[in-house]
Amino acid sequence: MSTNDTAAPILSARGLHHSFGQTEALRGIDLDVHAGEVLAVMGPSGSGKSTLLHCLAGVLVPDGGSVTYRPAGRSAVETSALGEPERARLRLSDFGFVFQFGQLLPELTAADNVSIPLLLAGTRRPEALRRSRDLLERLGLDGLGAKLPGELSGGQAQRVAVARALVTSPAVLFADEPTGSLDSLASENVLTLMLELVREAGTTVVMITHDARTAAYADREVIVRDGAIGAGYRVSA
Amino acid sequence: MNNSLTLLGLLSRGPSYGYDLKHSYDRYFGAGKALAFGQVYSTLARMVRDELIRALGEETGGGPDRKKYEITVAGQDRVRAWLFTPDVPSESLQSELFAKTVIALLLDDDAERLLDVQRSEHMARMRELTRLKRDAGLLQVLMCDHGLFHIEADLRWIDLTGARLTQLKKELQSA
Numbered sequence: 001m002s003t004n005d006t007a008a009p010i011l012s013a014r015g016l017h018h019s020f021g022q023t024e025a026l027r028g029i030d031l032d033v034h035a036g037e038v039l040a041v042m043g044p045s046g047s048g049k050s051t052l053l054h055c056l057a058g059v060l061v062p063d064g065g066s067v068t069y070r071p072a073g074r075s076a077v078e079t080s081a082l083g084e085p086e087r088a089r090l091r092l093s094d095f096g097f098v099f100q101f102g103q104l105l106p107e108l109t110a111a112d113n114v115s116i117p118l119l120l121a122g123t124r125r126p127e128a129l130r131r132s133r134d135l136l137e138r139l140g141l142d143g144l145g146a147k148l149p150g151e152l153s154g155g156q157a158q159r160v161a162v163a164r165a166l167v168t169s170p171a172v173l174f175a176d177e178p179t180g181s182l183d184s185l186a187s188e189n190v191l192t193l194m195l196e197l198v199r200e201a202g203t204t205v206v207m208i209t210h211d212a213r214t215a216a217y218a219d220r221e222v223i224v225r226d227g228a229i230g231a232g233y234r235v236s237a
Numbered sequence: 238m239n240n241s242l243t244l245l246g247l248l249s250r251g252p253s254y255g256y257d258l259k260h261s262y263d264r265y266f267g268a269g270k271a272l273a274f275g276q277v278y279s280t281l282a283r284m285v286r287d288e289l290i291r292a293l294g295e296e297t298g299g300g301p302d303r304k305k306y307e308i309t310v311a312g313q314d315r316v317r318a319w320l321f322t323p324d325v326p327s328e329s330l331q332s333e334l335f336a337k338t339v340i341a342l343l344l345d346d347d348a349e350r351l352l353d354v355q356r357s358e359h360m361a362r363m364r365e366l367t368r369l370k371r372d373a374g375l376l377q378v379l380m381c382d383h384g385l386f387h388i389e390a391d392l393r394w395i396d397l398t399g400a401r402l403t404q405l406k407k408e409l410q411s412a
Binding site for chain 1 (some may be wrong): 303324353356357359360363364366367371385386388392396400
């Protein structure tokens with residue numbers, strides 16, 4: 001773990017509250033994530049862990065409390081106070097996302113799927129494709145760049161999703177059950193490769209999982225229970 | 238793990254010296270806990286007495302490590318019976334953690350906290366085993382996986398019990 005305990009956390013949530021209608025999803029969450037840390041967020045279904053991830057990643061604006069993001073070499077920004085266009089820009093430039101079911105575009109090849117975030121950020125197509133193919137190779141998918149997602153196995157498709165999330169070298173990777181749809185062996189393969197890349201790059205990871213074996217790849221874990229961090233779990237590393 | 242039968246199983250591959258058997262055992266099963274020479278020789282002596290193995294004569298100048306052993310037909314039968322007799326799944330239904338949880342509830346203490354403390358300890362061990370797997374050979378990976386899946390089963394029990402604490406407390410207090 002490359003966590004520096006003396007440095008300010010890269011992400012801090014304070015007093016997060018959020019409700020969906022009458023349902024309180026988050027009830028006053030405080031959480032720090034340190035740069036380079038791989039944090040697993042565990043908890044039962046409906047405990048609020050996905051809502052927490054969405055608030056940390058600037059997908060959702062919490063009803064109460066704040067989220068502060070401190071990028072290296074730039075000023076800290078309270079993401080929960082930004083409007084949607086600013087948050088969208090920040091997500092594109094600084095964050096990467098992996099979801100349970102890859103969510104690849106079925107009509108695009110693997111390499112084109114991986115290129116999307118680069119093209120959106122203004123990289124020229126030949127350069128975007130070159131970087132995508134390099135990354136696919138690092139993930140053991142050399143020669144599969146021209147395949148459509150439907151032609152790939154579940155594990156291969158999820159590795160394409162990981163490549164797409166990491167191709168912009170994000171500061172923070174948010175992963176929501178990244179291997180939830182895979183069998184044990186494929187899951188282990190995806191996690192090992194993903195964490196090798198993020199640890200090498202010093203990427204911070206916030207990973208939601210209900211699976212203890214997946215969480216064991218992280219540096220530490222917190223449990224979210226009824227919208228709050230479980231007693232006995234430290235808010236900070 | 239039954240060390241005697243494991244040694245007998247290793248000896249089924251062909252005659253061997255006690256010294257070589259011990260190293261063979263350590264190579265496959267001794268991660269973190271090598272077998273003592275004394276234990277190997279006392280086990281071999283017992284198996285000779287029980288006619289599961291026999292000594293093939295001593296080489297000159299030798300202590301016990303100069304003796305070669307081979308498995309007998311009775312020994313081979315014992316190994317096969319051992320291999321194909323299933324282990325009793327989870328021998329004890331009442332673990333220490335089960336007892337602690339019940340006592341905490343009876344004392345009106347914080348059972349959720351003790352489950353969290355245990356969960357944290359289990360997770361730390363799982364992280365350790367997961368780290369060990371990183372540069373390990375397949376044999377060690379397999380051993381770590383065995384540990385990981387067992388700890389995971391405990392964690393599932395912890396999760397389920399955690400979700401049932403209120404109901405459990407009511408039941409215990411009305412009993």
